[in-house]
Amino acid sequence: MNQTKVDKLLLKLVENRLSEQETEALSEWLKSEENQNYFHEYVKINHLLNSEQHFGNADRLLDTIKPSKKRFNATVVLKYAAVLLVLIGSTLFFKNVLFSTQDSVPPAPVVRNNQIRPGVNSAVLTLGDGKEVALGKGADYTTETLNAKEDKIVYVPKQGKTSQMEYNYLSVPRGGQFSLLLSDSTKVWLNSESKLKYPVDFVPGQSREVYLLYGEAYFEVASSERNHGDDFKVYHNEQEVRVLGTEFNVNAYGNEPEVLTTLVEGKVTVRNGDQSFKINPGQQSRLDLESGKMHVSEVDVFSETSWKSGVFSFKKKRLKEIMRTLSRWYDMEVIFENKSLEEKRFKGVLRKNQSIEDVLSVIMSSSLNSYEINDKTVILK
Incomplete structure (x- = not known):
């Protein structure tokens, strides 16, 4: 099964849309330890399994796989990720797990009359x-x-x-x-x-x-x-x-x-x-x-194509491109006060229903010094 097909089935899994035939195909694919490791990384990076319903589907799917001698407990990993997301939120999860933290404390963001809302x-x-x-x-x-x-x-x-x-x-x-x-x-x-x-x-x-x-x-x-x-x-x-x-x-x-x-x-x-x-x-x-x-x-x-499923997935994209995408969804204007930031690259997955402040805080953890929100304008510093 090629990688494109696998990714499509994994996305259907987290959206609770797998057919019986697709479940069997994914179960067969997951019998490989290498593929189980990929599944683990997929969940950790994309953090899409954030409901008990979806985790239940993952449990049932993984239970159909015959255990191998060195198999990691993917179910435990998924449930642990779920607890993290519920208790500390996706923003903090991103900052502490997916991105390296900065040694110095950046200036606090300035927010004045925030009028920016998700689409x-x-x-x-x-x-x-x-x-x-x-x-x-x-x-x-x-x-x-x-x-x-x-x-x-x-x-x-x-x-x-x-x-x-x-x-x-x-x-x-x-x-x-x-x-x-x-x-x-x-x-x-x-x-x-x-x-x-x-x-x-x-x-x-x-x-x-x-x-x-x-x-x-x-x-x-x-x-x-x-x-x-x-x-x-x-x-x-x-x-x-x-x-x-x-x-x-x-x-x-x-x-x-x-x-x-x-x-x-x-x-x-x-x-x-x-x-x-x-x-x-x-x-x-x-x-x-x-x-x-x-x-x-x-x-x-x-x-x-992740926008269709309620998330933005950026794989080392330039901030200039990312902000064009976000400005359309949040209907906002973006100003790069520091022009060098335009070429900086960011990797992460952001849910489309997050507030703009949560989104910018995630990006700030790896690519920004600070930001300012004034009405429907974002200034990146």
Whole structure:
């Protein structure tokens, strides 16, 4: 079982979404002592197992493994981590376990009228006639073709053939997130500050086409076999991603230097002008917006797609990049008072529902001297 598949199953484990077949596959994989060590490190680094329900699933899974002579007690390790997280909180856990502490005491952060809050489920749906509908908590909306709840839109396939294409737009603001189920059963998650154009229903016999106008989206594409053999395409400017049925992530923010397409499962073809690349699971195509050149490389899929599952995973990323990501989710402005901090690198996993002060304290433990919060502005020192 390749590493991408393993990481995906581990994420499903902590989200309580493993099927019986997947549980058996992961149990078989965990019989290796080397793989048990990897499992241990995965939990320690990503600290995602933070509920009794999830630990119960881990217990039952690990109980199916035949003990080896040198097997460490992973269940005890997980429960110990759980106690740590509950009693002292994830911020302190990060500072004392995952990052080296500084010898000198840094200046205390300054907080004035903190107006920064974690993002929420929020979006604006634009219908074919131009009508705009605000979506989010307490804002349900239903028509003949869709049913919108506080965090998701579900489209209902029309009876009979669709001859004329009608498009909807879903816009997610800074500090928001939303998901939708298209009429072909494709699932889409939209990150903060993103906009998607898509048909209310697809025409049989034609490619299923959607347009990521800007931002970031994760696609779990319904197979072509379930949709008259029709392929699925995602467009962003001149880039085209063509699939038959797979899972992938497209990051195409206007203030980023590259468009990143990360494949989780299946196969896709990415085109831009006369450039065309086939990418495999665990790979990412990177389109440089300045030069127009594209290349493919291996990546950590979890880090590239973890936003969908409620966490940010940063693997030695520059603070400049990290703060662009956080500013979209927290809808805040970030100022680097000390410009040298922009190139500093940080490694860690942060839960998206943490307060901005907790997030900055974690980063401060390894990469900052101090910070200041003033209304919706963060100044890094």
